[in-house]
Amino acid sequence: MRNSVPATSGDGFPDSDPRQDRDPEGSAEDPGHPLPATPPPGTRDSVSKTWTKTDLVNEIAEVHGYHSYLEICTPTTGRLYATVDRDRYTTCHRLMYRCPDKFDDGLPIDFRISGLDIERHLRVIRAVERKYDVILVDPFHEYETTIRDLREACDLLQPNGTILVHDCFPTDEKIVEPRYKNGSWCGVTYKAYIDFVLAAPQLWFCTVDTDFGCGVIRQPAQSARDDRASLPFVAESSKRLAIQDWKEAGSDYGKTFRLLQVHATTLLNLVTVEEFLAVERAGTALLR
Numbered sequence: 001m002r003n004s005v006p007a008t009s010g011d012g013f014p015d016s017d018p019r020q021d022r023d024p025e026g027s028a029e030d031p032g033h034p035l036p037a038t039p040p041p042g043t044r045d046s047v048s049k050t051w052t053k054t055d056l057v058n059e060i061a062e063v064h065g066y067h068s069y070l071e072i073c074t075p076t077t078g079r080l081y082a083t084v085d086r087d088r089y090t091t092c093h094r095l096m097y098r099c100p101d102k103f104d105d106g107l108p109i110d111f112r113i114s115g116l117d118i119e120r121h122l123r124v125i126r127a128v129e130r131k132y133d134v135i136l137v138d139p140f141h142e143y144e145t146t147i148r149d150l151r152e153a154c155d156l157l158q159p160n161g162t163i164l165v166h167d168c169f170p171t172d173e174k175i176v177e178p179r180y181k182n183g184s185w186c187g188v189t190y191k192a193y194i195d196f197v198l199a200a201p202q203l204w205f206c207t208v209d210t211d212f213g214c215g216v217i218r219q220p221a222q223s224a225r226d227d228r229a230s231l232p233f234v235a236e237s238s239k240r241l242a243i244q245d246w247k248e249a250g251s252d253y254g255k256t257f258r259l260l261q262v263h264a265t266t267l268l269n270l271v272t273v274e275e276f277l278a279v280e281r282a283g284t285a286l287l288r
Helices: 053-064 119-127 143-155 189-198 236-249 253-268 273-282
Strands: 068-073 091-096 132-137 157-165 204-208 214-218
Touching: 053 132, 053 157, 053 214, 053 273, 068 143, 132 143, 143 157, 143 189, 189 214, 189 236, 189 253, 204 273, 236 253
Parallel strands: 068 091, 068 132, 132 157
Antiparallel strands: 157 214, 204 214
C-alpha cells in the first residue's frame, strides 16, 4: 500500500502506527549488504558480528530509558525500521530523502523528500521544537550528504541523547566509491564520520565493530568528558600520529581507506559489541 499520512499527535507530528510496521519484502540491507544472522537466545552477547544497528538502537533505549527515535535515511539505506522496538520507542519518525513519490516499503515515512534538500522538513521539526533521544544516521553515502546529516542530527538531539551512524567501518575497497553506484555501496560515510568527530572535540564517540561499523556519538557532561578509562581507547601518542596521517591524506579516498584499515582502532575508537554493552549496562559516567 502507499504510505498515507498518519494521524497527528499533540506534538504536531504524525504518529507512526506500530501496526503498520512490518518487515518489508526482502528485509536486507543495501543490495550486497548481507543481514547478519540472528543467533539463538542466550548466545547473542558473545557474538559481536551478529548485532545489527537496530539491535544497538533497541539496547540503548533499554539502558538509558530513551523513548523518541528519528531515522535519517534513503530508500536504499536504513531498511530495518520495522525492527525498532515500539514498546521502548513510543515516538518513531523517519525522514527519507532521495525518495520517489511511488516508493513504498509498507512502513510510515513521516518526512518524504524526493531530492537531496531536506531543509524544508527540518524547519517543520524545529518549528515544534522537537528533539530526539536517538537518531540513526544511515545517509546517502556521499561525503557532503553524510556531513550534513550528522550536523543536522546533532542539532535535533536531546542533551543526553545518542546518534548512531551506519557504515563507518567498511573493509572492502570495492564498496567505497565516493559517488553512488548500484549494488553494494558504503561510499565515503566512513571518511565524513571521522572528519566530523575529529573536528568536534566536545563530542564523545566510539565505533562498535558490527554491521559494517556503527558509530556512536554523544555530547557528555564536562565532568565525564575527560574520563577515558571506561573503554579501551588507544594511547594519545599513537592517536596523534594516525590523525596527522589522516589529515594529510585529505580527499585522497584511496589513501584514507587504506589508513582506515591500518588504524581503525585508533581513528574510530573501535570497540567490540561486548565491550560497548559492558560499559553501557554498567552505567558509567562516560556513557551517561
